[in-house]
Amino acid sequence: PAVARAQALAVPEHAIAIRHAREHNLKDLTLAIPRDRLTVITGVSGSGKSTLAFDILFNEGQRRYLESLNAYARQFVQPAARADVDAIFGIPPTVAIEQRTSRGGAKSTVATLTEIHHYLRLLYVKLGIQWCPDCDIPIEPMTRDTILDRLQRDRAGQRIALMAPMVVARKGLYKELAAWAAGKGWERLRVDGEPVPTADWPRLDRYREHSIDLPLGEVEIVPAQESRLRDLLDQALDLGKGQIRAVRVEQGRWLDESHYSTERACPGCGRAFPEPDPRLFSYNSRHGWCPACLGTGRVLAGFDAEQSGEEGQWLESAGASQPCPLCSGARLRPEALAVRFRGRSIAELSALTIDTAAERLADLDLDARESAIARDLIAEVRDRLVFLREVGLGYLTLDRGAPTLSGGEAQRIRLAAQLGSNLRGVCYILDEPTIGLHPRDNRLLLDTLARLEAKGNTLVVVEHDAETIRRAGHVIDLGPGAGTRGGAIIAEGTAEELIANPESITGRFLGRPNGRSRPPRPVDDKTPCLSLQGARRNNLQDLDVRLPLERLVCVTGVSGSGKSTLVREVLVGTLSNLLGAKRKAELVGCRGLAGWQRLTRILEVDQTPIGKTPRSCPATYVGFWDAIRRLFAATQESRIRGWGPARFSFNTAEGRCPACQGQGVQRLEMSFLPDVRMTCEICGGSRFDRETREVRYQGLDIGQVLDLEIERAAEVFAAHRGIRHPLALLQDVGLGYLTLGQPSPTLSGGEAQRIKLVTELAKARPNAEGTTDRPTLYVLDEPTVGLHMADVARLVEVLHRLVDAGHSVLVIEHNLDLIAEADWVLDMGPEGGDAGGRLVAQGTPEAIAASDALPTGLALKRHLG
Ligand code: ADP
Ligand code: ADP
Ligand code: ZN
Ligand code: ZN
Numbered sequence: 001p002a003v004a005r006a007q008a009l010a011v012p013e014h015a016i017a018i019r020h021a022r023e024h025n026l027k028d029l030t031l032a033i034p035r036d037r038l039t040v041i042t043g044v045s046g047s048g049k050s051t052l053a054f055d056i057l058f059n060e061g062q063r064r065y066l067e068s069l070n071a072y073a074r075q076f077v078q079p080a081a082r083a084d085v086d087a088i089f090g091i092p093p094t095v096a097i098e099q100r101t102s103r104g105g106a107k108s109t110v111a112t113l114t115e116i117h118h119y120l121r122l123l124y125v126k127l128g129i130q131w132c133p134d135c136d137i138p139i140e141p142m143t144r145d146t147i148l149d150r151l152q153r154d155r156a157g158q159r160i161a162l163m164a165p166m167v168v169a170r171k172g173l174y175k176e177l178a179a180w181a182a183g184k185g186w187e188r189l190r191v192d193g194e195p196v197p198t199a200d201w202p203r204l205d206r207y208r209e210h211s212i213d214l215p216l217g218e219v220e221i222v223p224a225q226e227s228r229l230r231d232l233l234d235q236a237l238d239l240g241k242g243q244i245r246a247v248r249v250e251q252g253r254w255l256d257e258s259h260y261s262t263e264r265a266c267p268g269c270g271r272a273f274p275e276p277d278p279r280l281f282s283y284n285s286r287h288g289w290c291p292a293c294l295g296t297g298r299v300l301a302g303f304d305a306e307q308s309g310e311e312g313q314w315l316e317s318a319g320a321s322q323p324c325p326l327c328s329g330a331r332l333r334p335e336a337l338a339v340r341f342r343g344r345s346i347a348e349l350s351a352l353t354i355d356t357a358a359e360r361l362a363d364l365d366l367d368a369r370e371s372a373i374a375r376d377l378i379a380e381v382r383d384r385l386v387f388l389r390e391v392g393l394g395y396l397t398l399d400r401g402a403p404t405l406s407g408g409e410a411q412r413i414r415l416a417a418q419l420g421s422n423l424r425g426v427c428y429i430l431d432e433p434t435i436g437l438h439p440r441d442n443r444l445l446l447d448t449l450a451r452l453e454a455k456g457n458t459l460v461v462v463e464h465d466a467e468t469i470r471r472a473g474h475v476i477d478l479g480p481g482a483g484t485r486g487g488a489i490i491a492e493g494t495a496e497e498l499i500a501n502p503e504s505i506t507g508r509f510l511g512r513p514n515g516r517s518r519p520p521r522p523v524d525d526k527t528p529c530l531s532l533q534g535a536r537r538n539n540l541q542d543l544d545v546r547l548p549l550e551r552l553v554c555v556t557g558v559s560g561s562g563k564s565t566l567v568r569e570v571l572v573g574t575l576s577n578l579l580g581a582k583r584k585a586e587l588v589g590c591r592g593l594a595g596w597q598r599l600t601r602i603l604e605v606d607q608t609p610i611g612k613t614p615r616s617c618p619a620t621y622v623g624f625w626d627a628i629r630r631l632f633a634a635t636q637e638s639r640i641r642g643w644g645p646a647r648f649s650f651n652t653a654e655g656r657c658p659a660c661q662g663q664g665v666q667r668l669e670m671s672f673l674p675d676v677r678m679t680c681e682i683c684g685g686s687r688f689d690r691e692t693r694e695v696r697y698q699g700l701d702i703g704q705v706l707d708l709e710i711e712r713a714a715e716v717f718a719a720h721r722g723i724r725h726p727l728a729l730l731q732d733v734g735l736g737y738l739t740l741g742q743p744s745p746t747l748s749g750g751e752a753q754r755i756k757l758v759t760e761l762a763k764a765r766p767n768a769e770g771t772t773d774r775p776t777l778y779v780l781d782e783p784t785v786g787l788h789m790a791d792v793a794r795l796v797e798v799l800h801r802l803v804d805a806g807h808s809v810l811v812i813e814h815n816l817d818l819i820a821e822a823d824w825v826l827d828m829g830p831e832g833g834d835a836g837g838r839l840v841a842q843g844t845p846e847a848i849a850a851s852d853a854l855p856t857g858l859a860l861k862r863h864l865g
Contacts, residue, residue, distance in 0.1 A: 025487035046482030046737025061094025108402035132266035164240030293324035392441035395560035395832030408436025439859035482737030509789035534591030539837035560832025607749030655692035657683035706741030734791030750786030
C-alpha cells in the first residue's frame, strides 16, 4: 500500500493538490491529499485541522459546485468567501457530513432523515388497507354491482325513489333541472333536503350553493323489477357522478333514505374517503398531520388558548408538554393511522427499533401482486435499515425525533444516508465521526467508511481516535502547537511512519504504552457514596446504582445502553431538585436517593453554547476581564485622564468604538442575502476608540489584549495571579489557542464545555484550612470531544485536581485513555435500547478489563494490553 500511495501522490489526477494555503493559522501549506482513500487530519486542538478540512477543502469544493450552477440558482445561495489559498487542483464535489441536527427541522425523525419514511409512505399508499376510523371496518370502493347488492339486501320489498345529488349555484340551472324533471312527469324535486314543486321557482339564494336531488324514477326492490333497477341505477350514478340517494316512498311521501357512492366509502356509516396519497402520511403536511398537535405529537400540559405568550413558552421550555391526546404522539390524523399494512399503521411500524423493523421486513411474505408493486420500495427501506445498523444505530426507533438525537448519532445517520446514495467520485468530509461511539462500534464505523472508499470516494476525516488513525491510508499531522504555534505539517504518512517520526506528537502518543498516570483512589465500603434506587426511565429497568463520591468515576457502555438517561435525566434531575434553590424533595425517574447530603451542588458541564451574544467571549465568561480592565485603569496615563475600569469595557459607551458599539464588526443588511459582517472601518476591529487605545499595558493597547491568544496572554499577565490562574487553566484544557476576545457563539460545543469547566475550576480551590468550600458533583458528557491524545492527558490532570480538591467527578465517556484513569467505572449494557438499561459491571478499570465477555471489558483489555 505504501507503494500504491506514493504512486497515487505522484500522479496529479489521483490527488487533490493544495498550493500555499494561509487561511487562519495555516503556515503557507502545500500538500496533496490522495483521492479515493481515507485521509485523517489530526493534531492538537487549534492546530488548524478544521481550517484545512472545512475552510479550505470543503469551501472550495462548494464554491466550484455553486459556480457550475446557472445564474438564476446562484442568486439564492450565499457565495462562500474564497479561502486564502493560491490554488487547489483535482478537487471533486465535496459533501460535509455534519453533526448538527438543526437542518431537518423540529419534526424530523430518524425515518425522515434517512428517507425511510418517504418509501414507507409509498408502501402504505400502494398496499395499505384503509379502515374507517369511526367504525373500524375496512373501506372498499363500491361498484354499481355492489350498490345493487346492498340495495337488494337493505331495501328488500320497499318502493324507493332513486335520486342523483347535484350541487348548483345558479337559479338558471335550477330552472333547467325543474323543466327537465317536469317533462319527465315529476311533480317534485328536493332542494336542500326539502321537496319543492317543479312548477315553482323556489327562492334560491343567489350566492349560496344548493344541493338538489333529482329523482330519476321509482322502483320496487323485487326480483321482477331488477332490470329497471339496474337501468335507474346507471342513470343516477351517471348524473350524480358516482353518488346516489335511495329514498323510501310511501303513498307518494319521501321518507328515510340511504346514500351510496362508488367512491371509497365506509360500508358502515357511508362516510367517503379520498384515495390515500403520500401526503396523507406526512406530518409536515396539513393533509396528514394530526389536527390537535399539528404533527408534533405533543401538546402543552394544561394549555388553553388564554395561556399563550410568555406563560405558554415557559410551560414549553419547562418541558411541560404531554403526548397529544388525539394521536397519542403518533403525529398523524386518524384517517392516516387507520391505513394498515399487515395489521400495522405507519406509526406503529415507525415505533419499532431499526433492528426490529429490519427483522419484520425480512420476514415479509409478499404475494405475487404485492411483490410486483412493492419489491423495489421494500428493498430501498431494507438497504437503509442495514446501513443504519452498520453504523451502530440499530437501537433507535424510526420515529425518534431528530432534536433528541446526540450530535454523533445525527452524524452517523447522515453517513448511513450517504451509503445509500450510490454516489462515486465524491469527497466526503467528516468531523470526529467516532463521537458517542463505544470502541466496539468504532470497527463498524470504520468498515462503513472503508465501503464508501471502495466505491471510489475520497474521505477526509478530522479525528483523534487512535484506531481510526491506524486504519487511515494517509495521516496528516498538524502542529506542533495551537494557534500561531500550529498550522504546519509536522508529519505525513501511515500511522507507523508517524510513530517513527520523533517530531510527531501524534506518533509519540500512538507508540506509547497505555495506562494510568497515577494509582487509583481506593473505593471500599467506607467510601462515601450516592445510592440511587429503582431508576426507571427510557430503557432503565428498576436499576440500583452506588456512585462513589470524591472520586473520578466513568459511566461506560455501548451507545443507547442508558448512560445519558441514568446520569443526565435521573441523577442530575433528582439532585438538581434536592440541591437547587427551592430544595424540592422531588425524585426524577427513581424511587430513592441516599447520601446526597454530602454535596452542596451539582454542576452539569455540558456542551450547550455559552451565550448567543457576540459580546460574550472567553475573557468575560471566565471572568478575568474585569481584572485586566483594572490593570489598565491603574496605569499612570489612565490616572492622569481620570479613567476608571469602565473606560476599558466594550459594553459601555465611555471608551468603545461608537461606530460599531464595541463589536469590532459592522453588519450590512443585504436584500435577499444573509447579512454580511465586515470589520469595522473606524476601529479596525479593535472595538475601542482611538483615545482609549492610547493607554498601553506592556506595550499593548486594550484592543490588542483582546486579540491575544490565551497562551501568549499567560506570559503578558504572568505577574498577576488572578489573571494568570484562569489563563493557565484554559491552557490545561487545551484552549491556549483561543483569543481572549473570540465571540462565544463561534465556539464549538467541546470548546464551550471546557470553558465552563475552567470557569468552575477557577472558583474551586480548597480554602486555607484545606477543606473544600462547596463539595460539588461535576457531571461531564464526553469531555474528550475535539481533543487530541495530548490534550486528553492534560484534561485528565485537570479532573484529578478537582477530585484532589474534595469534589466528585462523574464522566460519561468512550475514550479509553480517560476511562483507564478512573477510580471507578460503572458499565451499562449489555447492548443498546431494550437490550440495555442495566448495570453489567462496576469496579476499577483493571477489574472491568478482566471481564472480556462484555464490550467495555474487551475494549479496555485490548487497550491496556
Ligand atoms: P482545529 O480544528 O485543529 O482545532 P482550527 O482550524 O479550528 O483548529 O483553528 C486553527 C486556528 O485558526 C486557531 O488559532 C483558531 O483560533 C483560528 N480560527 C479558527 N476559526 C477562525 C475564524 N473563523 N476566524 C479567525 N480565526 C479562526
Ligand atoms: P446512551 O447515553 O448510553 O447512549 P441513552 O440514555 O441516550 O443511551 O438511551 C437509552 C435508551 O433510551 C435508548 O434506547 C434510547 O433510544 C432511548 N431514549 C433516550 N432518549 C430518549 C427520548 N428522549 N425519547 C425516547 N427514547 C429515548
Ligand atoms: Zn396529535
Ligand atoms: Zn468599530
